[in-house]
Amino acid sequence: MRIRATVAVVSGALAFTALAVPAAQADDSAGDTKISNVVVNGGKAVVVGATTAKKVTLTFTATDNSGIDWAQPILYRGASIQKSETGALADSSDDLAKCTKVDATKSTCKATFTLEQQYNLINSAAGTWKVWVIAAAKDGDYMQKENAKSFHVQRASKLTVNASPEPVKKGKTITVTGKLSRANWETGKYAGYSTQSVKLQFRKKSSSTYTTVKTIKTNSTGNLKTTVTASADGYFRYSFAGTTTTPAVNAAGDFVDVK
The missing domain is CATH 2.60.40.10 (Immunoglobulins)
Known part of the structure; x- marks a missing residue:
């Protein structure tokens, strides 16, 4: 046979x-x-x-x-x-x-x-x-x-983050933006992944561990935007847990100097 x-x-x-x-x-x-x-x-x-x-x-x-x-x-x-x-x-x-x-x-x-x-x-x-x-x-x-x-x-997925302003005074507002995108096999480019839950995480300068601050969703083009109050020097990142069709991904931490 x-x-x-x-x-x-x-x-x-x-x-x-x-x-x-x-x-x-x-x-x-x-x-x-x-x-x-x-x-x-x-x-x-x-x-x-x-x-x-x-x-x-x-x-x-x-x-x-x-x-x-x-x-x-x-x-x-x-x-x-x-x-x-x-x-x-x-x-x-x-x-x-x-x-x-x-x-x-x-x-x-x-x-x-x-x-x-x-x-x-x-x-x-x-x-x-x-x-x-x-x-x-x-x-x-x-x-x-x-x-x-x-x-x-x-x-394949990609995730970015940007926290601003830098530096910032303690107690002031930090705006954290970013984008979650994934490979589009039909166009050969990366495109925004919409309405996905993504965690905003923070790591103090003296720590090696990230803690989740809040969870938000990407908009229709995969963009992320939220605000937090400046409290200490450290790194902000977005973290995506992944789905059946798209792998988990973490953005590289963006350092914010709090005065």
Whole structure:
């Protein structure tokens, strides 16, 4: 049995147009073949910027009493592999993972994938992705998993801060502005992330720990603005906790000298 997939670009997103799979579209198996220890990107979310394509490494273990013949993984986003919105095949010439024999029954397999803006990444593709994988044994046994592992593909984020005036008299008002933005995979630029909760934090000059002062939301263009009362020398920063589609980020602290 052999699995192959072909792809085509549709409205900027990758769509699987012909996928030759066994009749059972969900998990399927025959014999004692097993797939385990599936890890995507070292266990971390895949964060992709506005312009540079991202290489993603997938590793897993495949076992069978007769040994492993070959294995093919696919990364995809969608309700199922058959209803995938976008995805990626392995970068290898035959779309297969490279499986290295550990012993007579076990192999460790590895594949690298490319996620690229305006090809298989558009903004709506950010979020939860899945790993479809099949491993075939030398005796004809196999295991197929439609969701061997879930992981996040995220739009890279940036956060700025500016506290003014500097210096400022104690008891006077400090205005703290900033902006939360994230990669737009369709324009190749960073754009404001609207209506997101962001914490304003402060660290005294003599301390190494930031404390949350208040939480505000970005406006329609991702901008932040609030005021606080000057009390002591220290650093102000904004801190964003992140979402499924966008990673957490902290702005570099901006020092304010309080007279």
